[in-house]
Amino acid sequence: MPFEIPRITYTGTIKKVTLGKGPKAVTIGGETSYPLYLFEGEMPHPPRIAMEVYDAPPEDWPETVLEPFRDVVHDPVAWAKKCIEPFGAELIALQLVSTDPNGLNRTAEEAAETAKKVAASIDVPLIIWGSGNADKDGDVLRKVAEVCDGMNLIIGPIVEGNYKQVGAGAIGYGHTVIASSPIDINLAKQLNILLGNLGIPDSRIIVDPTTGGLGYGIEYTYSVMERDRMAALTQQDERLQFPIICNMAKEVWKTKEAKASDEEAPDLGNPQKRGVLMEAVTAVILLLAGADILVMRHPEAIQLVREMISDFMAK
Amino acid sequence: MGLTGIQIFKLLPKTNCKECGVPTCLAFAMNLAAGKAELASCPYVSEETKAQLSEASAPPIRPLAIGSGENVLKIGGETVQFRHEKTFVNKPGFAILVSDAMPEAEIENRLKRFNGLRYDRVGLTLRPELIAIKNESGDPVKFEALVKKVKSETDAAMILMSEKIEALTAGVKASSDRVPLIYSVNEGNLETLAGLALEYKCPLTVKADNLEALSGLAEKLMAAGLKDLVLDPGYRTLRRAFEDQILIRRAALLHQNRSLGFPTITFPCEMTNDPMKEALIAATFVAKYAGIIVLSDFRGETLFPLLVERLNIYTDPQRPMMMQEGIYPIGNPGEDSPILVTVNFSLTYFIVSGEIEASRVSCWLLVMDTEGLSVLTAWAAGKFVGDAIGTFIKKSGIADKVKHRQVVIPGAVAVISGDLEEELGPDWKVQIGPREAAHLPAFLKMGN
Ligand code: SF4
Secondary structure, eight states, X not given: OOOOOOOOOOOOOOOOEEESOGGGOXXXXXXXXXXXXXXXXXXXXXXXXXXXXXXXXXXXXOHHHHGGGTTTTTOHXXXXXXXXXXXXXXXXXXXXXGGOXXXXXXXXXXXXXXXXXXXHHOOSOEEEXXXXXXXXXXXXXXXXXXXXXXXXXXXXXXXXXXXXXXXXXXXXXXXXXXXXXXXOHHHHHHXXXXXXXXXXXXXXXXXXXXXXXXXXXXXXXXXXXXXXXXXXHHSOOGGGOSOBEEOOHHHHHTSHHHHOOTTTOGXXXXXXXXXXXXXXXXXXXXXXHTOSEEEEOOHHHHHHHHHHHHHHHOO | OOOOHHHHHHHSOOOOOOTTSSSOHHHHHHHHHTTOSOXXXXXXXXXXXHHHHHHHHSOSSOOEEXXXXXXXXXXXXXXXXXXXXXXXXXXXXXXXXXETTSOHHHHHHHHHHXXXXXXXXXXXXXXXXXXXXXXXXXXXXXXXXXXHHHHHHOOOEEEEEOSOHHHHHHHHHHHGGGOOEEEEEOTTTHHHHHHHHHHHTOOEEEEESSHHHHHHHHHHHHHTTOOOEXXXXXXXXXXXXXXHHHHHHHHHHHSOOGGGOSOBEEOGGGTOSOHHHHHHHHHHHHHTTOSEEEESOOOHHHHHHHHHHHHHHTSOTTSOOBOOSEEEEESSOOTTSOEEEEEOBHHHHHHHHHHHHHHTOOEEEEEEOOTTOOHHHHHHTTSSSHHHHHHHXXXXXXXXXXXXXXXXXXXXXXXXXXXXXXXXXXXXXXXXXXXXXXXXXXXXXXXX
């Protein structure tokens, strides 16, 4: 019996979304098959990596990942620039951790000023990620959208509790939104419908499925993303055909295994390499599940994952 | 694959004699189709029918075992392409490579790492299962000696790799009771190796450069009576190797292609010289769809993330992972240490215990059986509520371990504190902890 390649039928395509503006704008999406299944479909825009910048010096990063950024942690602008040169970032993700009401609780105005300063000093697309507190993000992200009028930012996480507040501003001031739902395909779809009804064009929506770290729930994210791509590509579920972003670095680096020193965990091997690999393995799992953008932290992990992406793409 | 009840019924005697334990042949056929009965229960089916039925009901990907004793590696037996469709069942085995051309000390170190790298997690021990032994020297005597050494110094399931039939024969003879995997069959050595595998009842690897040739070789081996095969599609570039894993899985599941219905072996060790990148290639094959993953070497930093990934991907997606109910000492708690109570969803446990460890304040963590539900879900389901928690605390025996009578509950269920105090009685005080585990270190350091 001659070998016949078992094919499956795709009926949908992931929508294309262009992030940022100018010569460094980045387009994602456009896939016509399951993630990286390039023998039977296209991935016209390979997955991209956004590098993290914090708006306040991080308090709980282990030494191994703080080290490359030690000279810039007090200055988000310098930090973002360092990510671009020498680390080669194609996108920046500014994490507005300082706005967390359980932490520094900085105001929406302060956060928006920081966002504007960073956006004005770089030419790659800028993602703005709130603290994850839905109420506070409602204020903060709305203010960011307004102050950064016309700067084509990517703003999130937008959740059911604050989508009206933030969504309206995003349309008015020309930004892209990140629709975020708690590891649930139906809630993801529901929010995408709501955003559409609000008048946000499909070309300005990307989706955050909520990311679990390696060893801490990544399998839930993995399966919800696989189901999402399956529905989008083979079941014509039009409201799920959006590119996916995974805000993964903070999930990886908060785990005790990524932080543990040599003395604390001798069996876990070299702490620096272990941290890098925990981040890079997480990234590979998410790429296989369908991530279009990975928010990452350690320059070495990023370099490794870039190589993997280009090996997957190699003819 | 899988005949329907009606198709099976047509092959039965249709006498309704009831000897199988159900009233009619049709009922028996339906039970067979549903996997609720064994064909052997009907004494009247012909040999021919038996062959036909067992062929049709065989799993699409052959399950097989390598190794013996406590450390038997089961691979194959998968029935889905995506874990959410059912679950992935048999975790891929991780192999470390040793060669008979390596310096003695290097071999020692690798065996030491193989024996030593073990991790406890959710009540399971995570460990590598396999050692791949390579006959690089070309010398059968050296190879046999190394096989014997590995066998006596480890419990590893073994992969015997040589291009020389002589060496493989010596290796198999020395280790057949350990059920090693023989590597590998090609056009040239097919008959001899098939004979060796049959004689010693060992699984055999088939290697070819493309899937057509691979399936052709497998077919010949099946015709020769071999059942336990492992497939090595020869590509060593990421893109092609990844593609072949997917196509083999699909051919077996979607086309019922028997000659590709076997577990696969992959070689990240032959795909890069960078150990970090090798780990990422291995990570790809954990998810998509290797039966065995051969690494050039491993250390804690490369092995641990892969073991955790494998645990995660192979978790049954229907069932949340659960911890055993009980008292978990974190650090070195004594009679004045704080008591915290939480649910037995393992993610919750990991996060909470991790944060307690990070605080460096020794604590007693009481884990209550909430059937694997998280704090808020368990509360909403009426399982993590005042009277239930109170009963649990009283019978947990924690009162004998501490002098104080104060318990911290998750901030997310602050509303139950009244009920809990009532259930525990006037001796006890209930304290409301933070809503987020991330704020536990600050909370504990404030001097509880
Ligand atoms: S034992 Fe066989 S012949 Fe008798 S009722 Fe059952 S299936 Fe029919």
